[in-house]
Amino acid sequence: MASLSSRDQPRSVSEGELKAANDAPHYDLIIRNGRLLNLSPAGPGEQSCDTRPALADIAIGDRRILAIGPNLSGNARRTIDAQGHLVSPPFVESHIHLDSALTAGEPRWNQSGTLFEGIEIWGDRKQSLTSADVKARALAALKLQASQGVLHVRSHVDVSEPKLVALKALLELREEVRPWMDLQLVAFPQDGLYGAPRNVELLEEALKLGTDVVGGIPHYEFTREDGVRSVHRLFELAEQYDCPLDFHCDEIDDPQSRFLEVVAACALRRGMGQRTTASHTTAFASYDNGYATKLMGLLRLAQLNFVANPLINITLQGRGDCYPKRRGITRVKELWHAGLNVSLGHDCIQDPWYGLGNGNPLDIVQMAIHCCHMTGQREIAACYAMVTHNGAQTLGISPAEYGLAVGKPANLVVLAGQTLRDLSCQRGLATAVISRGHCLAQTPLSITQWDDPPESITYPH
Ligand SMILES: [Zn+2]
Known part of the structure; x- marks a missing residue:
């Protein structure tokens, strides 16, 4: 923008100019000089990571996107210069555990690094849960996520604990953060639906209290029969309470863990495929190709959503292997090629299962x-689509309420980089996060300052 120099003379404003200024649209917020990133949902699309979108401005008012285009006229109470960086719909966290977030090392560290030691440690830690403890940690985790552009979160909550302390705390928090964060809660029977006498009753109580999604963990039940029975019971509850389902499904290296077929068959027969999510499905990576091919046909029919959690799957799975060691991540590429909706989750943030992140x-x-x-x-x-549009589909967010288009909610994030390859190479920072039309967080780019250009340094120095 040109600035007024001391030699410029003030001049009078003509009536025409005044009218034009009064007629110019007035917005709450304008994001200028952004490159809009709108990735197509599931299936191999045409979008390349090297596409460099054209520059555009986004005008926002009444918490909605009101206009998009190059060099938009009008003014706003606030302007943010995206400086040629990407503007993306917000990230969607499809699978996280906020109740256990930020408890790593409490009461002890997971030395084996296995899923099962993690469950044991959490069994001890959850004895000392209080509402204030859960809310403080979950809020800290949500703020970490929001500052990095996440504005939709689905969190599993352990409902095997008899007082439902964590669930009640997170139900309160869900309402408290609603002005800036969309939080869904899954009633998750961590110890198995039939692992303790009261677990079915506790899960149902969680649904009555207003939990959004029915969860399950069939591969962790005592027997195969209990696992199958749990899947059927959970579908019944989902229908009764009109909730979607999200299973921790076959999160194990055992190639005989085959609950995905049970979930898919139930979803297909009940017409609930698009409301059903199979999380993890790591055993799918250990199935022989003959069975996997047959299973893929059923999955296509059922149209489930899938969530892979690469950070956790690569660290928890394959622990019992010598060499070659399995990666333990579900068949992401094959599911994507089959046109199924695959999203990605973080799963754990510094908890008994994963001390990092x-x-x-x-x-x-x-x-x-x-x-x-x-x-x-x-x-x-x-x-990238798997942490944006595909995640939105998994969470059941209406397509009219997600994405960058006129009329949609003004939720978006400015990411340092001009292409997706830039984001991958440089871990593009979320420099601005807009939630419901308000700027929620800004993080300045850090720029390296060289004291001396290294190429100019000679030895001895
Ligand atoms: Zn999980």
Whole structure:
């Protein structure tokens, strides 16, 4: 923008100019000089990670996107210069455990690094849960996520604990953060639906209290029969309470763990495929190809949603293997090629199962690109769709309420980079996060300052 120099003379404003200024649209917020990223949902699309979208402005008012285009006229109470960076719909966290987030090392560290030691440690830690403890940690985790562009979160909550302390705390928090964060809660029977006498009753109580989604963990039940029975019971409850379902399904290296077929068959027969999510399905990576091919036919019919959690799957699975060691991540590429909706989750943030992580979706994408062999141009773009549009589909967000288009809610994130490849190479920082039309967070780019250009340094120095 040109600035007024001391030699410029003030001049009078003509009536025409005044009228034009009064007629110019006035917005709450304008994002200028952004490159809009709208990835196509499931299936191999045309979007490449090297596409560099044209520059555009986004005008926002009444919490909605009111106009999009190059050099929009009008003014706003606030303007943010995206500086030629990407503007994306917000990230969607499809699978997280907020009740256990930020408890790593309490009461002890997971030395074996296995899922089962994690469940044991959590069994001890959850004895000392209080509402204030859960809410403080969950809020800290949500803020970490939001500052990195996540504005939709689905969190599983352990409802095997008899007082439902964590669930009640998170139900309160869900309402408290609603002005800036869309939070869904899954009633998750961590110890199995039939692992203790009261667990079915506790799960149903959780649904009566207003939990959004029915969860399950059939591979962790005592027997195969209990696992199958749990899937049927959970579908009944989902119908009764009109909720979608999200299973921790076959999160194990055992190639005989075959509950995905049970979930898919139930979903197909009840017409609930699009409201059903199979999370993890890591055993799918250990099935022989003959069975996997047959299963894929059923999955196509059922149209389930899938969530892979690459950070956790690559660290928890394969622990019992010598060499060759399995990666333990579900068949992300094959599911994507089959046109099924695959999204990616972080799963854990510094808890008994994973002592690392800060909720950054770009870390999830990076791990998926590497561990699922998704390094092709369209494949990298697909991994970004898995933490945005595909995640929105998994969470059941209406297409009218998600994405960058006029009339949609003004939820978006400015990401440092001009292409998706830039984001991958540089871990594009979320420099601005807009939620419901308000700027929620800004993080300045850090720029390296060289004291001396290294190429100019000679020895001895
Ligand atoms: Zn999980």
